Amino acid sequence: MSETLPENSVKIENAVDGFSPHDPETWKRFIDVAETGGxxxxxxxxxxxLLKQYPNTASAQIAYLKYVLNRRVSMTTDVEQLLNKFLRTSPSVELWRFYLDYVLRVNVGPSPTTRETYALSHIGYDRDSGSAIWAEYIQFLRNAPEESTWDKQQKMDxxxxxxxxxxQLPLDNVEQLWAQLESYETSLNKMTAKKIITDLSPAHMQARTVLRQLNNHLQALGNSTTGGIFLPGPPTFSGQERQLIGRWKAYLKWEGxxxxELEDKDRATLVARVGHAYRKAVICLRYYPEIWFxxxxxxxxxGQTAEAQSLLNSFLRSGLEANPDSFVLTYAYAELLEKAELKKDQRDFSAVHAVYERFIASLRQNLARLTELDAEADIAANKTSEEPKDQNGILDNTSKSTTAPPPPYNxxxxxxxxxNRQFSSAWINYMRFARRSQGQTTCRDTFSKARKDMYIGWEAYEAAALMxxxxxxxxxxxxxxxxxxxxMKKFGTDASYVLAHLS
Structure with missing residues (x-):
């Protein structure tokens, strides 16, 4: 990548397309060069x-917000617009802490307790929110003015x-909060304090036990928030990486x-808490379809809770944006949309068709790239296997071996x-959906499209014939x-197809 950026935004987008969109280091360099240009x-x-490629990446969002804040011209409106966009789906305590500090700094928006309550309603169950937000929130409440007996009672409540x-939450400072509660209640009324402490003690001890387990899980996951902007990379399937994925899966299953031991009446809290854990996981493991699934x-x-249904659609859509060639996510999302349409009187399956067409287009693009690499490897192999010749182009028999070397491995x-087999299976599933939901004519139309695809395999012909x-x-x-x-006109020399035809 060059050391200077082009002059207009269109060329900047072209510069992004010029390197691998999944390369974190190149993205960081891209940001550095842009900031250096001024x-x-x-x-x-x-x-x-960057944030289009890596949405909900808190470190990048905060870096962007800091840049806007540090500009000489007042950009308050821009900052608030960015915060409104980022905070809606962010599971980051760090970003929410940035929002609270910003509001306090510019002295705009709701009162301190209102903004803290708003933040806690979104990430109050996160371990790190204890010292980052809960402690400050409780201190704000304690420092509230008391102008009447009614105010005093409201403050105490x-x-x-x-x-x-x-x-009762596994917060990083839960023991300090418990000590403060004991001190506060005792200062008000010792008899009442004893009853409150006795009632809360079992839930508090459970929270402390869970905190120890949570610390073990999170420590095993490592820290991805240090060292500037954190951007996840594509899978390498190394041993260390597989161990990390295993630890993430263990943590998510533990949260689920x-x-x-929340009761049924607190099911909404459980859904929010586990959903929060999954949102953090898919940010760190963005290019792992299995985590999205x-x-x-x-x-x-x-179940059919509003929170769960919202998360379900969000996870599948976002997962496919990050992994457009994922079979498991595509089929899951297509099935979800298909089932939703089947419940309607007026059915429109265009959204499902769009899912399959985008998926097949992505697979086709990957196949085209792989075909080019295969052809280049064949050319290189042919050059390597050519018999040696002298300067005049005549075969050099003196160096000819009695046994021909094996052809280079491609x-x-x-x-x-x-x-190629996977590509055909995608078309087959598309045809089955068309047949299942819209009947024979649509299925035949889909097969007609498949036949014209240069990468289609014989498996699609067999599937269409059997249907x-x-x-x-x-x-x-x-x-x-x-x-x-x-x-047979296209695959007549393929023994597997001939056998499928005869059987």
Whole structure:
């Protein structure tokens, strides 16, 4: 990448497309070069492009906000617009802490207690929110003015409610909060304090036990918030990486197991807490479809709550944006949309068709790139295997070996064959959806599109023929025979296809 950026935003987007969008180090360099140039419009373009590729990445969002705040011209409106956009779906305590500090700094917006309550309603169950937000919130309540007896009673109720809630959560400072609660209640009334402490003690001890377990899980996951902007990279499938994925899965299953032993009446709290854990996981493991699918599976297991349904759609859409060639996420999302349409009187399956078409287009693009690499490897192999010649182009028999060396290994061949089969399976599932939801005509139209695709395999012909044979009572055998015969023109030399035709 060059040391200077182009002058306009269109060229900046082209610069982003010029390198791998999954390379974290190149993205960081892109931001550094933009900031070094000092052009405000280009810097904003760079951050917007970065956050489009890595949404909900708190370290990048905070860096962007700090840049806007540090500009000489007042950008209060811009900061508030960015905060409104970022905070809606952010599970980051650090970003919410930035919001609270910003509001306090510019002295705008709601009162301190109102903004703290707003923040805690979103991330108050996060371990790190204890020292970052809960402690300050309770202190704000304690420092509230008392102009009348009614004010004093309201203040006492608010402090008691906040403290009682906080000491039952596995927060990083839960022991200090418990000590403060004991001191506060004792200063008011020793008899009442004894009863409150006795009632809260079991839940508090459970929270402390869960905190120890939580600390062990989070410590095993490592710290991804230090060292500037954190951007997740694509899978490398190394041993260390596999261990990290295993630890994340163990942590998510532990959260889903309700370690706080919340009752059914607190089910909404459990859903919010586990959903919060999954939101953090998919930020750190953005390019791992299995984690997104775990989130989807969990959402479907908790019932038809509004929170779960919102998370379910969000996880699948965002997961496909990050992993457009994921089979498991595509099929899960397509099935979700299909089921939703089947419940309606007026059905429109265009959204499902769009999902399959985007998926197949992504697979086709990957196949085209892999085919080029395979062709280049074949050319290189042919050059390597050529017999040696002298300067005049005449074969040099003196160096000719009695045994011909084996042809160079082409590592792309097995992968290309596997990808071709996967590509055909995508078309097959698309045809099955069309047949299932819209009938024979739509299924045939889909197969007609598949036949024209240069990367289609014989498996799609076999699947289309068998669907006609099994589902078309009128002329299914005749149509199936015609499909097989049509495939023979293209795959007649493929023994597997011929065997499928004969069987």
């Amino acid at each position: 052009d405000g419009a280009q810097i904003r373009e760079a951050y917007e492009a 608010a402090v008691r409610k906040a403290q009682n809630q906080a000491v 197991g309700n370690p706080l 775990m989130a989807f599976t969990w959402c479907t297991s908790v 590592p792309y061949k097995p992968e290309l064959a596997d990808r 006609e044979y099994r589902c078309n009572a009128e002329d299914g055998r005749l149509v199936a025979s015609r499909i097989f015969e049509s495939g």
